[in-house]
Every structure is written in C-alpha cells, then in structure tokens.
Amino acid sequence: MKKTAFKLFLFLLPIALAWGCVEYFYRSVPNNYSVKYDYMEAHADEVETLLLGSSHCFYALDPEYFSGQVFNLSNISQTLYFDALLFDQYFGRMPKLKRVVFCIEYSNLSHKENTREDVFRKYYYQNYLHLDVPIVSDFDPKKYSLAFTRSLEQTWESYERYDFFGTIVDCNPNGWGNNYPKVYRYEPSYNVRERLEAHEDGSVDFSANAARLNRIIVQCKNRNVEVVIVSLPQSQLYTSGLNRKKLNLIFATCHQFAAQNDNVRYLNLFEDRRFTDQDFFDADHLNDVGAVKCSKVVDEFLQQK
Amino acid sequence: MLFNTITFAVFLPIVLVLYWLATQRNLRHQNVLLLVASYFFYGCWDVRFLLLLVFSTALDYYTGIRIYEAENKKHKKWWLMTSIGINLGFLGIFKYYNFFVESFADGLSLVGVPTHFWFLDVILPVGISFYTFHGISYIVDIYRDKISPERNFVNYSVFVSFFPLLVAGPIERATHLLPQIRNKRIFSSQQFNDGLRQILWGLFKKVVIADNCGVFVDDIFNHSGQQSGSSLVLGAILFSFQLYGDFSGYSDIALGTARLFGIELLRNFSFPYFSRDIAEFWRRWHMSLTTWFKDYVYIPLGGSKASKWLNVRNVFIIFLLSGIWHGASWKFVCWAMINALYFLPLLLSNKNRKHLEIVAYDRTFPTVKEVWQMVATFMLTVFSRIFFRADDVHHAFAFIKGIFNETLFTIPEMVPTRVLVLIAIFMGIEWSGRRNGYAIAHTLQKAPKPLQWSFYYGIIFAIFYFSNSGQQFIYFQF
Numbered sequence: 159m160k161k162t163a164f165k166l167f168l169f170l171l172p173i174a175l176a177w178g179c180v181e182y183f184y185r186s187v188p189n190n191y192s193v194k195y196d197y198m199e200a201h202a203d204e205v206e207t208l209l210l211g212s213s214h215c216f217y218a219l220d221p222e223y224f225s226g227q228v229f230n231l232s233n234i235s236q237t238l239y240f241d242a243l244l245f246d247q248y249f250g251r252m253p254k255l256k257r258v259v260f261c262i263e264y265s266n267l268s269h270k271e272n273t274r275e276d277v278f279r280k281y282y283y284q285n286y287l288h289l290d291v292p293i294v295s296d297f298d299p300k301k302y303s304l305a306f307t308r309s310l311e312q313t314w315e316s317y318e319r320y321d322f323f324g325t326i327v328d329c330n331p332n333g334w335g336n337n338y339p340k341v342y343r344y345e346p347s348y349n350v351r352e353r354l355e356a357h358e359d360g361s362v363d364f365s366a367n368a369a370r371l372n373r374i375i376v377q378c379k380n381r382n383v384e385v386v387i388v389s390l391p392q393s394q395l396y397t398s399g400l401n402r403k404k405l406n407l408i409f410a411t412c413h414q415f416a417a418q419n420d421n422v423r424y425l426n427l428f429e430d431r432r433f434t435d436q437d438f439f440d441a442d443h444l445n446d447v448g449a450v451k452c453s454k455v456v457d458e459f460l461q462q463k
Numbered sequence: 464m465l466f467n468t469i470t471f472a473v474f475l476p477i478v479l480v481l482y483w484l485a486t487q488r489n490l491r492h493q494n495v496l497l498l499v500a501s502y503f504f505y506g507c508w509d510v511r512f513l514l515l516l517v518f519s520t521a522l523d524y525y526t527g528i529r530i531y532e533a534e535n536k537k538h539k540k541w542w543l544m545t546s547i548g549i550n551l552g553f554l555g556i557f558k559y560y561n562f563f564v565e566s567f568a569d570g571l572s573l574v575g576v577p578t579h580f581w582f583l584d585v586i587l588p589v590g591i592s593f594y595t596f597h598g599i600s601y602i603v604d605i606y607r608d609k610i611s612p613e614r615n616f617v618n619y620s621v622f623v624s625f626f627p628l629l630v631a632g633p634i635e636r637a638t639h640l641l642p643q644i645r646n647k648r649i650f651s652s653q654q655f656n657d658g659l660r661q662i663l664w665g666l667f668k669k670v671v672i673a674d675n676c677g678v679f680v681d682d683i684f685n686h687s688g689q690q691s692g693s694s695l696v697l698g699a700i701l702f703s704f705q706l707y708g709d710f711s712g713y714s715d716i717a718l719g720t721a722r723l724f725g726i727e728l729l730r731n732f733s734f735p736y737f738s739r740d741i742a743e744f745w746r747r748w749h750m751s752l753t754t755w756f757k758d759y760v761y762i763p764l765g766g767s768k769a770s771k772w773l774n775v776r777n778v779f780i781i782f783l784l785s786g787i788w789h790g791a792s793w794k795f796v797c798w799a800m801i802n803a804l805y806f807l808p809l810l811l812s813n814k815n816r817k818h819l820e821i822v823a824y825d826r827t828f829p830t831v832k833e834v835w836q837m838v839a840t841f842m843l844t845v846f847s848r849i850f851f852r853a854d855d856v857h858h859a860f861a862f863i864k865g866i867f868n869e870t871l872f873t874i875p876e877m878v879p880t881r882v883l884v885l886i887a888i889f890m891g892i893e894w895s896g897r898r899n900g901y902a903i904a905h906t907l908q909k910a911p912k913p914l915q916w917s918f919y920y921g922i923i924f925a926i927f928y929f930s931n932s933g934q935q936f937i938y939f940q941f
Contacts, residue, residue, distance in 0.1 A: 159483065159650050159652070161652065162652040162655055162656070166659075169916060169919070172920070173920075173923060297470065298470060299469040299470055299472070299473050300469055303469070306469045309927065309928060309929065309930040310924070310927040310928040310930075311928050311929065314928075
C-alpha cells in the first residue's frame with residue numbers, strides 16, 4: 159500500500175504544481191472584481207451615487223459623465239442577488255451616499271440565484287469582493303481554490319489576454335466597462351438570438367427579487383437615500399423578440415416601486431429610440447459612444463429632483 | 464455531489480484514507496464507514512429523501528427475513544407481494560402518478576368526459592429507480608431460495624446504498640455484491656490502480672465527450688424547427704455519443720471507485736457501438752438493467768422457451784417496461800417500441816444470438832461487412848433516440864419530419880469540428896481496447912513508464928481543458 163501511495167504521490171505532483179500555477183494566476187492578476195473591490199475599500203466613504211446592475215449597466219453608465227462622486231459597481235451577469243449582497247456590504251460604509259441606482263432590464267427581476275450565470279461568478283464575489291455568499295457552501299472546494307472554477311481552456315484564454323494586453327481588467331477606474339468601442343461594434347442581428355435565449359427564463363415570478371428591492375428601499379428611506387430604478391436602452395431587434403407580456407409586467411412592477419415609495423423614482427429607457435443601432439455594441443449592450451449618451455440622459459434624470 | 468466535481472475529488476480521498484487506514488481494516492468499521500459516507504453522499508442532494516432510502520432499505524431487510532422464515536409458500540408470497548407492492552408504490556407515486564393520471568384524463572376527455580384530477584407537485588428522489596430495483600432483486604432471490612437473507616442491517620444497507628452505485632447504478636444483485644460486503648477486503652495495488660484508470664477514462668467520457676457534445680445537442684434540439692435536415696441528423700448522432708459518454712462514463716467512474724474500496728461491481732457497458740445488430744447492442748448497453756429485466760420479468764414470463772408468439776409478446780413487454788423505467792412519458796414508450804420492432808426480425812429468424820463475441824476479436828480491423836453492420840446498427844439507435852432526447856412525442860415527430868427534405872443533403876450550418884475530432888480519437892481508443900473491460904485497461908501497459916504516464920497526463924489535461932462546467936449526468940433523472 160505504501161508503494162502505491164508513493165507512486166500516486168509522484169504521479170500527482172506535476173498536477174499539483176500545475177494547479178499551483180493556475181491558482182497563482184487567479185489570485186495575483188487583477189480583474190474587474192478585484193479592481194472594484196479595491197476602489198470600494200479605498201473610496202466607499204466618498205461615494206455619493208452607487209450604480210448596480212448587470213453588463214447592461216456595466217457598459218452603459220460611465221460615472222465620468224455624472225455629477226458628483228459616482229461609482230459603477232455593476233458587473234457582467236451580476237444579478238439582483240449580488241447587487242443586494244454588495245449593497246449590504248457597503249451601505250453602512252458610505253456616509254455621503256445620496257442615491258443608489260438599480261438597473262432593471264428583462265431578466266433581472268425573474269432571475270433565480272445559483273443558476274447558469276452564477277456557476278463560477280459566485281466564487282469570484284466570495285473571493286475577490288469578499289462577500290459572504292450564502293449560495294457558496296463551506297464544503298465546496300471551489301470556495302477555496304479559484305483554479306477549479308473555470309476550465310483550463312478558459313484559463314488559458316484569460317492568460318493569453320493578459321499576455322497580450324498586459325491586463326484582463328475591462329473597466330476604467332470608475333468601474334465602467336470600457337472594452338466595447340464603437341469601431342468594433344456588431345450589428346444587433348449578430349447575436350440577438352443568443353442574447354434573447356440567455357435572458358428568457360420563462361418565469362414571471364418576481365417575488366424574491368422584489369422582496370430584495372423592497373428591503374433595500376426601506377433601508378435607504380431610513381437614511382434618506384434615494385433609490386432610482388433604470389431600465390437601460392436595448393436595440394429594437396432585441397426588444398421586438400422579447401415576451402411583451404413579461405416586459406409590461408416588469409415595467410409595471412418598476413412603476414409600482416416608484417408609486418409606493420416616495421424615495422424611489424423610475425426611468426424607463428428600454429425602448430427609447432433616441433438610441434439607434436449605431437449606439438450599440440451588439441444586440442443589447444451600448445458601445446462607448448452610446449454609453450456617453452446614456453450616461454448624460456440618466457444623470458439629467460438624477461439631477462431633476 | 465456529482466462524480467465530475469471537485470467536491471467529489473475531495474470527498475473520495477478522505478473516505479479512502481479513512482477506509483484503508485483509520486478503520487485498521489476492520490470489516491465492521493469499514494462497512495459502517497461506507498454506510499455513513501454513502502448517506503452523506505446521498506444527503507448532499509436532498510437530505511429529505513434520505514429517509515425514504517432508509518425506509519426502503521429497512522422494509523426489504525425486514526421482509527427478506529420474513530420471506531425466508533415464513534412457514535409456507537402462501538406466507539412467503541404474501542411478504543414478497545407486500546414488499547414489491549410498497550417498493551413499486553413509492554416508485555409509482557414519485558415517478559408515474561402524474562403521468563398515468565394525465566394520460567387517463569386525456570383519454571377521458573377524448574370521449575367527452577370532463578375530468579378533474581389532482582396532480583402531485585413532487586420532485587423525483589435521485590436514484591429511486593435504481594435502489595428500488597436493488598431491493599426487489601434481493602427479496603425475489605430470497606423468495607426463489609437463491610440466497611439467504613442478510614442478518615446484519617449495516618451490511619444490507621451498504622448493499623443498497625453503496626455510494627458509487629446509489630444514484631445511477633449499475634443495478635447490482637445480492638448474489639454478486641453482498642458476499643463482497645460480508646467478506647474481508649484485501650488491498651490490492653493492481654485493483655487500486657485499475658480503479659484509478661477506470662475513473663480517469665470515465666471522466667474523459669463524461670467531461671470531454673458527453674459534455675462537449677451536449678452543447679451542440681442542446682442547441683440543435685432546442686431549435687430543431689430552424690435547422691436543416693443534415694444538422695438534425697448531426698444533432699441526433701451527437702446525442703448518441705453524448706448519451707454513451709455520459710452514462711458509460713458514469714458507470715466507469717462507479718466501477719472504478721468501487722474498485723478503490725476492493726469491491727467489484729457488475730459491468731454496465733461493453734462497447735455497444737461496435738455491435739453488429741440490435742440484439743448484440745442490447746447485450747452490450749446498460750447490461751445491468753437488461754439482465755435485471757431478463758431475470759426478473761422475461762424468464763418468469765416464459766422467456767424464450769415459450770412459443771414464438773409468446774416470446775415476441777415477452778420481448779415487447781420487456782422493452783415497454785424498459786421504456787417506462789426510463790421515464791414517465793410517451794416518448795420513452797415510443798423509443799422502447801421502436802427498439803422492440805428493430806429486435807423483432809432477429810427474433811423471428813432466430814438470429815438474435817448471432818454475435819456474442821466482440822467484433823474482430825482476433826483481428827485488428829473489421830471487414831467491410833462488419834463496418835456496414837456496425838454503422839447500420841448505430842444509425843438505428845440514433846433514430847430511436849430522437850424520441851429519447853426530444854421534449855415529447857410531437858417534438859420527436861417534428862424533428863424527424865425536419866430531417867427528410869432536400870436540406871438533408873446540404874452541409875450542416877454548424878460543424879463542430881473539434882467535437883468530431885475528439886469523438887474520432889475517443890472511438891479509436893475504444894476500438895483498440897474493445898477486448899478489455901474498459902478501453903484503456905491495458906493501453907500502453909507494456910510501454911515504458913514515462914510513456915504510460917504521459918498518456919494518463921494527456922487524458923487528465925483533456926479533462927481539465929475541455930471541462931464544461933460540471934453538467935448533470937443524464938441518467939440521474941431516471
């Protein structure tokens with residue numbers, strides 16, 4: 159048995175070394191999550207407006223075009239579940255906070271936690287943003303080793319990006335996603351089917367996410383902080399493919415939040431046709447030019463009150 | 464806890480170290496440890512259903528003794544029927560109640576009778592089809608005086624719940640597994656290494672072949688209305704590889720894991736895609752279920768010794784039960800009936816036992832005729848599995864209708880080159896190892912160690928490189 163154990167140890171040694179290298183890469187190279195964490199740790203006490211949401215928010219709202227001290231804490235595929243966890247982590251540490259902006263589009267309200275989008279990202283929130291994520295079990299080895307969260311192929315792609323560009327961070331210091339320039343834009347038809355499918359979960363059960371938002375609204379009200387819900391612009395091709403009934407229900411729910419709470423306002427830009435295909439990077443994300451336009455519109459709305 | 468997760472990769476070594484070292488190789492301690500580990504493994508899915516598993520185990524343990532000790536045949540039969548009735552009752556409630564009620568309601572509404580039935584809102588307990596069959600085989604074997612009942616509850620519980628086979632088989636027999644649980648296991652480095660090798664190959668099949676095929680299969684089946692005929696054929700073929708990689712991969716991991724504990728499980732697959740006719744295919748695919756049905760249903764019905772027409776009836780009954788076992792849906796019934804129809808000509812012409820040995824056993828390459836036979840058999844299974852994979856019967860028919868038009872002879876919109884190359888490599892390795900228990904059992908065994916290890920490192924690299932975020936095993940739903 160000892161001989162077998164020794165041989166197995168020898169066999170596993172190179173694998174353990176490879177694992178160590180991958181783990182080192184994940185732990186040492188800055189990414190969107192670690193950059194945002196570093197910013198919030200250093201500047202949370204200065205933030206006046208906090209932007210939360212998914213990739214639509216990440217690419218659409220550039221704090222540079224807002225008034226006051228604004229930070230974009232959104233991320234790719236960030237759900238309301240993680241928005242709420244981030245809010246809880248930093249709310250008490252933002253004494254100057256005047257408003258929180260939640261970006262609500264087609265999939266946010268019905269999204270259930272721990273589904274496909276969260277498969278590996280939940281570990282990033284746990285490790286890079288140091289959130290205590292309830293859907294990550296203490297018995298889950300991936301909680302302790304990021305090397306196992308993605309395939310080697312995906313890790314290699316990240317490494318190649320890092321090797322070529324010198325970074326894998328896709329956002330500027332204010333947290334805005336800056337890697338969707340207009341020059342590289344795709345026509346919305348390029349990925350509209352894929353995006354529509356990714357966002358359609360077939361559910362109109364908003365109860366869990368509505369409860370999250372309600373809880374946050376009450377907390378904000380107690381501190382005189384305004385909550386602004388924004389539905390960000392989407393391309394016409396994308397919106398025409400959505401379930402209209404569900405979409406109307408989403409808009410109605412957002413309006414209801416605003417109607418029932420005097421510290422909540424709602425801005426619906428979802429089908430705002432001031433935003434043409436030229437403003438989009440693909441079917442549902444704005445490019446850098448569209449982001450400037452959108453940021454100004456949203457800021458104007460924020461300053462109205 | 465899935466076999467293809469890091470969680471399992473941590474769980475297994477811990478249990479192994481405790482099993483071989485901490486228990487001082489005391490059989491009783493080892494069995495208690497296996498039971499605790501198995502219940503923990505099962506509880507990771509849904510701890511509520513652990514109670515059902517314990518109840519089912521206790522029921523069969525108790526009725527097994529009652530059958531053995533019954534004074535006469537009538538009492539024996541009563542206990543047998545009670546146990547089978549309760550076992551199948553649970554299976555019926557969890558797996559089939561909604562299906563039968565819905566089908567009954569549909570039937571009544573067709574003749575204009577308004578219906579209002581209650582449907583159950585329950586999820587299917589993982590592995591219930593497998594452990595129920597374990598239990599039934601045990602009590603039937605006692606009833607038939609083939610075995611005496613196990614008096615040690617821990618031993619019997621390990622037989623039912625042994626974690627490598629608990630959730631998706633192979634469906635074990637008491638005559639095969641219980642003696643291994645009762646007797647002292649001796650550590651054998653050869654068996655241990657063999658187990659590790661088989662786990663490695665199982666992971667390759669699941670992670671590299673099945674999961675990567677699955678991405679394209681899902682896309683093609685989910686948008687079958689928008690695909691060309693050739694794409695649909697490609698989707699159906701890829702699904703066959705996905706299913707094989709998934710289920711036989713699972714079985715390899717289960718068998719390999721059991722070997723690490725010094726336990727040999729029944730073989731479940733024997734290179735089914737090298738079969739030369741459907742009868743051979745069914746002798747090589749999901750063997751533990753096929754033989755279970757043969758021993759506990761087909762033979763009691765008269766088997767092949769009855770008249771030709773009774774034999775045909777029995778074959779159809781077996782396929783029908785096999786279809787329903789897979790799921791409470793008409794699509795599985797269709798899939799099973801198609802396979803029964805495939806089988807029929809061989810049965811009627813007495814050619815159903817023509818190919819018993821693996822193809823080209825004493826040759827390197829098959830003959831042209833054998834290639835044709837293998838391809839034809841494979842394509843027949845591909846066709847029937849459209850029903851297996853489709854959402855329902857309507858979807859399956861629409862899928863088939865979509866195949867047969869002029870677009871059948873076009874190049875598919877999406878050619879997954881990488882997946883096809885991986886499949887080609889996989890089938891090459893399978894072919895080279897087809898005489899063994901599993902494909903890489905003896906690959907490069909006589910080669911120098913560095914070459915042998917490089918081969919294993921290559922497989923490990925492929926597993927980590929091509930892993931596709933830990934997809935579920937298809938057979939867990941059954």
